[in-house]
Amino acid sequence: MSQFPDDGEDLFKQQVLAKVDEMEAADPAPTGQGGQGGEEPPQPCFPNYIEWVTHWLAPTYARHVDDDVTSNAWCPWYLKHPEATSTFEAMWRAWEHYRLDGKTGISVWWRDHCHPHMTRLMDPAGPFKFCSVKGHFINGQLKPLPLASPGAVLSSPAFTEAGAVSTTTTGRTTHVGRLFARLTGR
Template identity: 50%
Template sequence: MFADPDTDGSHTHEAPAAEPAEAPQQLVFGSAEEFLHEQLLPTYVRDVDDRSAKWCMEWYFHPEAVSRVEALWRAWEHLRLDGATGMSVWWRDHADHHMRVLMDPQGPFYNCDKSGHRDPAHLEPKRAPAGWFPDVRLQG
């Protein structure tokens, strides 16, 4: 309660009630792995023949795959709340794109086959000469 400055203080006004904060939406899935097993793979069905499409049963050993599945999960959780076009946008802009990359025979699972996971060869680029890529966090 606060006093009205235009009066002698004998009248008080209620402070305006704060708008209730909108509760954050609950996640449907608790992890990228749960999303992969419960939503993504049951709905994204493809023939994986190692020639036109590949998948590694131990996908979690591939950092790129983990990052892409995580991105797919997070985007799905966000876009599912858009009842109009959210799922269409998710399929077009996220699922189709990332799954095409993941399942590409030259993609992150290129070295794996039906017999199992094989660690991919990692790129080991040389460092650029000092000063070529200054740390922008240190610039004013």
């Protein structure tokens, strides 16, 4: 029996796992950069963040979630949320690192990684806002953040009056940095 609420999602899971395997094969771990003396780095406990979320995080980080997302929002189809997948991958990588510290590593991971990230992910206004335990985006859909075109921003009076007039790759960092400093007073 599938651990996922909709067996039809197994194909999606297989496609995602295949993509993860493809990415890992294309970017092998560097050799000789492990611990002292050129040792190989330790093997991860879990091969990827999906396995880690499924077999470690979800069972360990137990919370009450339901259709009333006023306290904890969750989407069983989290793989369809780019912010969640990126966050879970970062959490998994940090967990794999900190688990090797036999003293305070996992405590540091909980404090600095898990609790802040999960609080943001499960926030009712977070990435799972329109989802419920019954479905993905059943109450609406989040849209990407709205952006003005770079050309409109670069040619706006506020931008040019602040002294940030360069649109070249080499000059942009300096001018945009000056603009940021002038606008924020930093």
